[in-house]
Amino acid sequence: MNFRQGAIGALLDEYERAISDLKKAMEDIPDATLPLIVDAQTADENCRSVQTILTHVVHSGYGYAVSIHNLKNQRMERPAKILRTTIREYLSDLSAVFSFTENIFREFKDDELEGFDDALKIKSGWGPVYDIETNDRTCNCAYTPAQKAD
Secondary structure, eight states: OOOOOHHHHHHHHHHHHHHHHHHHHHTTOOGGGTTSBSOTTOSOGGGSBHHHHHHHHHHHHHHHHHHHHGGGSOOOOOOOOOOOSSHHHHHHHHHHHHHHHHHHHTTOOGGGSSOOOGGGSEEOTTSOEEOTTTOOEEOOOSOOOOOOOO
16 A cells, blocks of 8 residues: 655545545445434434435535635635435545545645644634644533543
8 A cells, every 4th residue: 555645645544544434334325225314313413314424424524624725814615515315426425525635735734734823723613623633622612521530
């Protein structure tokens, strides 16, 4: 296996591996089962069916890449969510997300990845703040779970 060079290369190698593993797990899912409700109890619309879960995964993949791109003071919007009707379409979407992310990282150098300036970190819509390279996050939530006792 050929590995990419540097920190960005390592991140892309790991991301590509994770997407590949997900795609392998998806291959045998029949298209007819995509819209079937698998969790009727969830309050999260992104988790109701395999279709909504995969749509969320693809949309989030673009969202992360766009957030990274926008760290360079550019304003790009992520593509809209699209509910697909076949696994083949989702497999293609995941490949497109990876290619998109790979192109976004062409704008960065390895030394730009680890950001210590909070102004350059990715602020999620649900509270945490992320650093690109370390995936460190700072929770801005009111609730903080108690430490586990040993």
